[in-house]
Amino acid sequence: MDLTLKIWRQENRQAKGRFETYLVTNISPDSSFLEMLDILNQQLVDKFEMPVCFDHDCREGICGMCGLYINGRPHGPDTGVTTCQLHMRKFKDGDTITVEPWRAKPFPIIRDLVVDRSAFDKIIEAGGYVSVNTGGVPDANALPISKKDADIAMDAAACIGCGACVASCKNASAMLFVSAKVSQLSMLPQGKIEAKERVKKMVAKMDELGFGNCTNTGACEAECPKEISLSHIARMNRELYAAKIL
Amino acid sequence: MNTIFNSSVGRKLIMSLAGLFLISFLLVHLGINLLVFLESKEPFNKAAHFMGTNPVIKIMELTLFGGFLLHIIYGMIVSLQNKLARPIGYAKSNNSQQSFFSKYMFHTAVVIGIFLVLHLIDFYVKAKFIGGVPEVVYNGENYHDLATLVIARFKIGWVVWVYVAALLGLGFHLHHGFQSAFQTLGLNHPVYTPIIKGLGILYTILVTLGFMSIPVLVYFIK
Numbered sequence: 001m002d003l004t005l006k007i008w009r010q011e012n013r014q015a016k017g018r019f020e021t022y023l024v025t026n027i028s029p030d031s032s033f034l035e036m037l038d039i040l041n042q043q044l045v046d047k048f049e050m051p052v053c054f055d056h057d058c059r060e061g062i063c064g065m066c067g068l069y070i071n072g073r074p075h076g077p078d079t080g081v082t083t084c085q086l087h088m089r090k091f092k093d094g095d096t097i098t099v100e101p102w103r104a105k106p107f108p109i110i111r112d113l114v115v116d117r118s119a120f121d122k123i124i125e126a127g128g129y130v131s132v133n134t135g136g137v138p139d140a141n142a143l144p145i146s147k148k149d150a151d152i153a154m155d156a157a158a159c160i161g162c163g164a165c166v167a168s169c170k171n172a173s174a175m176l177f178v179s180a181k182v183s184q185l186s187m188l189p190q191g192k193i194e195a196k197e198r199v200k201k202m203v204a205k206m207d208e209l210g211f212g213n214c215t216n217t218g219a220c221e222a223e224c225p226k227e228i229s230l231s232h233i234a235r236m237n238r239e240l241y242a243a244k245i246l
Numbered sequence: 247m248n249t250i251f252n253s254s255v256g257r258k259l260i261m262s263l264a265g266l267f268l269i270s271f272l273l274v275h276l277g278i279n280l281l282v283f284l285e286s287k288e289p290f291n292k293a294a295h296f297m298g299t300n301p302v303i304k305i306m307e308l309t310l311f312g313g314f315l316l317h318i319i320y321g322m323i324v325s326l327q328n329k330l331a332r333p334i335g336y337a338k339s340n341n342s343q344q345s346f347f348s349k350y351m352f353h354t355a356v357v358i359g360i361f362l363v364l365h366l367i368d369f370y371v372k373a374k375f376i377g378g379v380p381e382v383v384y385n386g387e388n389y390h391d392l393a394t395l396v397i398a399r400f401k402i403g404w405v406v407w408v409y410v411a412a413l414l415g416l417g418f419h420l421h422h423g424f425q426s427a428f429q430t431l432g433l434n435h436p437v438y439t440p441i442i443k444g445l446g447i448l449y450t451i452l453v454t455l456g457f458m459s460i461p462v463l464v465y466f467i468k
């Protein structure tokens with residue numbers, strides 16, 4: 001496959017960025033999107049040019065590091081996958097592909113396509129944990145949890161914190177991420193104890209960091225590589241009302 | 247109650263509660279308006295008189311203005327914050343699968359806002375403040391003949407067009423707003439949410455076509 005790439009280049013946090021156009025040729029449709037970028041970078045290095053910086057780590061769809069806004073969609077044209085699991089067969093020979101970093105005020109660009117997502121860490125630090133020593137692995141049936149609740153908590157816990165929800169949201173809202181992190185703990189007995197304080201602190205931190213407001217457009221749910229459900233946002237709202245009003 | 251209304255979720259709570267209140271108001275408004283199609287003008291004029299004079303309705307009227315104001319002011323705050331949350335936009339427009347009408351809530355709100363002012367000037371301000379509305383007598387009592395005023399207004403072609411266009415904006419706004427309000431309130435359920443969405447579409451079609459029928463049918467048949 002021969003492709004034209006329009007990639008966002010930005011030297012540092014302060015620099016004014018711009019799009020650069022690159023050509024890559026002879027790309028296998030079976031290579032992943034990140035492998036295609038590796039090939040581009042090798043070309044650039046061979047020409048003594050600066051390679052394109054992009055985030056990646058595990059390359060098996062579970063770490064949440066990769067995140068590119070490809071042709072108007074976070075993680076590109078496939079659904080339910082991260083950029084590293086996106087393959088070039090999803091594109092056509094001769095395509096022009098626009099690659100941009102996540103865009104949100106709380107996610108400043110560090111360089112090129114690398115974005116500072118430590119805002120998410122700050123939200124977790126605000127309350128996304130259980131602050132009791134739980135000891136070793138508990139006995140299997142010592143603490144009965146219904147299958148339904150366990151499933152909901154597990155679905156929420158699938159969030160890898162990549163930030164695609166923020167990137168896809170027209171309001172740059174982090175509600176899907178925060179609600180997944182609230183739900184994964186509040187559905188379980190260990191997390192219930194601090195549920196009220198947790199939801200208050202995490203929402204307050206989310207607001208403080210400058211994320212937008214949720215308008216229920218559903219773009220986050222559609223773009224989430226782990227297909228986290230909007231129902232978690234409703235649960236978080238319920239919990240916040242209960243914590244603040246009741 | 248400490249600071250719930252200072253949080254992003256609290257602001258949306260106000261938006262949704264005020265929105266649902268306005269949604270219920272539209273039903274009452276439509277119900278009374280449809281009386282204009284009756285042979286006699288008396289029921290419409292009497293209903294309008296009741297709505298204009300009853301003390302309970304007067305209190306509800308103030309609540310309604312409050313509801314509108316809250317919905318508009320908080321809508322502006324929320325929209326502004328949302329713009330600020332992404333100072334630099336994407337070059338390639340957002341192709342994410344999102345509900346279509348949800349992207350244009352602010353635009354349709356502006357259309358509805360402008361229409362609201364025109365609409366209030368058209369009837370409410372005339373009847374309440376300016377005067378000059380013809381009067382009729384039923385059983386020895388004086389009533390504003392608003393039915394005649396409405397019919398005269400909708401005999402003008404461009405007025406009908408303005409109303410139809412604005413109501414289309416209202417329909418788009420309601421299509422997303424109805425079900426969105428329930429989600430914001432935290433009411434999301436695998437069984438009931440699809441029903442709420444279905445009801446929302448039914449309500450939207452009913453209210454939009456219902457209101458549209460008044461200028462259009464008055465223009466052609468009254």
